[in-house]
Amino acid sequence: MKNQFLGIDHVQVAAPAHHEVEARQFYAETLGLKEITKPDRLARNGGVWFEIGHQQLHVGVQKDFIPSQKAHPALLVENISDIRRHLESKGVEIVYGDELEGADRFYISDPFGNRIEIIEWL
Template sequence: MEKYFIGIDHVQVAAPANQEDLARAFYAEKLGFKEITKPANLARKGGVWFQIGQQQLHIGVETNFEPAKKAHPAFAVHNATEVRKNLELQEVEIIYGDELEGADRFYIYDPFGNRIEIIEWL
């Protein structure tokens, strides 16, 4: 089966209902992700989608929402130091975790409590 898989198309994180504007403020305005249009048949369910490089991030509405405690997307960046500084200027809390050899990484949380890893491979 391995020969059929070519990469990750998208990652989805959950959010409470009717929080699309908050998702846009964080993911589009603070992180700079480009919002993309959801297909009409899915748009009525709520949520919002973003393009990041060749992949997408889908923010999906979940009834009885609870953020994941450990599961998280990891976004690869160029110049983690500058990304960190920019986020700090926007008052996004930076959380440091275990060191990872060959990487500069840190964590942030979206407005819904979803953990996000920011990583630069050195």
């Protein structure tokens, strides 16, 4: 079989039910991601979707929700210093991890406690 994998279409993080307002406030207003419409058949399940370049970030509802504190999406950015200052001005806690050669990066948490990496390759 020839390898047919082309890339990542989307990544999903979980959230508790009925917290779409908080998801929109964080991902759209704080991070500046563009919300996209969920297909009708999936919209009734709750959650909200966002566009990131050619990929998507889905915030899905999970029964018995537990935040992901290790597994995480890494959002590739430009001008990470400006993004860091913007997030700090919004009261978002910045957490620094191990250095990664050739990259500037830090972690934040969404309103549900999920870990999100912000990374710029230098």
